[in-house]
Amino acid sequence: EGNSKRKWSLQDFEIGKPLGKGKFGRVYLAREVKSKYIVALKIIFKEHLEKYRIHHQLRREMEIQTSLRHPNILRLYGWFHDSERIFLILEYAYGGELYNELRKHGHFSEEQAATYIASLTTALAYCHEKHVIHRDIKPENLLLDHEGRLKIADFGWSVQSRSKRHTMCGTLDYLAPEMVENKAHDYAVDNWTLGILCYEFLYGAPPFESESQSDTFKRIMKVDLSFPSSPNVSMEARNLISRVTICIGYEKSWSNSIEASCEGLLEKALSSE
Numbered sequence: 001e002g003n004s005k006r007k008w009s010l011q012d013f014e015i016g017k018p019l020g021k022g023k024f025g026r027v028y029l030a031r032e033v034k035s036k037y038i039v040a041l042k043i044i045f046k047e048h049l050e051k052y053r054i055h056h057q058l059r060r061e062m063e064i065q066t067s068l069r070h071p072n073i074l075r076l077y078g079w080f081h082d083s084e085r086i087f088l089i090l091e092y093a094y095g096g097e098l099y100n101e102l103r104k105h106g107h108f109s110e111e112q113a114a115t116y117i118a119s120l121t122t123a124l125a126y127c128h129e130k131h132v133i134h135r136d137i138k139p140e141n142l143l144l145d146h147e148g149r150l151k152i153a154d155f156g157w158s159v160q161s162r163s164k165r166h167t168m169c170g171t172l173d174y175l176a177p178e179m180v181e182n183k184a185h186d187y188a189v190d191n192w193t194l195g196i197l198c199y200e201f202l203y204g205a206p207p208f209e210s211e212s213q214s215d216t217f218k219r220i221m222k223v224d225l226s227f228p229s230s231p232n233v234s235m236e237a238r239n240l241i242s243r244v245t246i247c248i249g250y251e252k253s254w255s256n257s258i259e260a261s262c263e264g265l266l267e268k269a270l271s272s273e
């Protein structure tokens with residue numbers, strides 16, 4: 001920490017338990033020997049990079065995540081490699097995956113959902129100011145720190161956006177219509193996903209989940225949004241979700257209004273304690 005320009009090597013770390021498997025590598029708990037600082041070490045095999053042609057994607061992830069400094073974005077402290085592996089030195093999220101919390105509780109309270117969505121909104125607004133689109137925001141990529149604060153991880157699919165992007169990515173559930181239609185997309189992609197996540201936090205499943213991919217496609221294109229009667233979700237939360245998923249594209253006015261309505265929702269939830 002602090003001397004992020006220094007040359008790291010495997011000898012600097014004691015490797016602990018595996019935390020989980022990512023798309024292209026395993027993540028381990030690790031401790032820097034001198035400082036006893038706990039980190040997460042993401043290990044990616046170089047042969048995997050060749051096989052899946054993801055050199056550029058990993059390079060981009062490393063450059064982007066190193067440059068981002070935000071309380072809700074997982075830090076990438078540095079990296080090193082040996083003959084066959086690349087090692088990313090990442091901030092350790094003590095709380096684990098937000099996904100597990102969601103599965104454990106079924107769905108979150110409005111206060112908890114509003115807190116997570118507000119954190120995501122500021123983190124994404126920060127990324128968009130730095131011309132970064134994450135494009136793969138889903139519960140699996142969201143971690144929690146020791147205070148339960150949300151951390152966006154895994155910038156593997158993120159891009160430095162100057163121009164419109166065309167590549168397909170992520171699972172279908174969180175894809176915005178323009179992504180599904182494989183049209184050019186921009187920051188609005190991440191914003192659409194906020195609405196999807198808000199729905200999933202409150203109802204426990206994403207809004208367009210269907211038996212088949214083609215059904216999911218159709219439901220996304222139609223923005224076929226329906227609100228089950230249980231769990232009982234407030235009218236404010238439901239129209240926040242509708243506004244986010246329906247009024248895609250008017251990004252600037254929209255993200256101000258979502259930030260405002262998130263605060264409103266949070267105030268309402270906190271005052272109803």
Ligand SMILES: Clc1cnc2c(Nc3ccc(N4CCOCC4)cc3)nc(-c3cccnc3)cn12
Binds near residue numbers: 019093
């Ligand atoms: Cl990067 C990165 C930084 N920190 C983590 C992390 N942290 C973390 C903490 C605590 C628990 N446990 C808490 C007690 O109950 C059991 C789980 C798990 C993961 N996990 C992953 C990961 C990656 C893939 C699959 N699954 C987890 C990636 N991480």
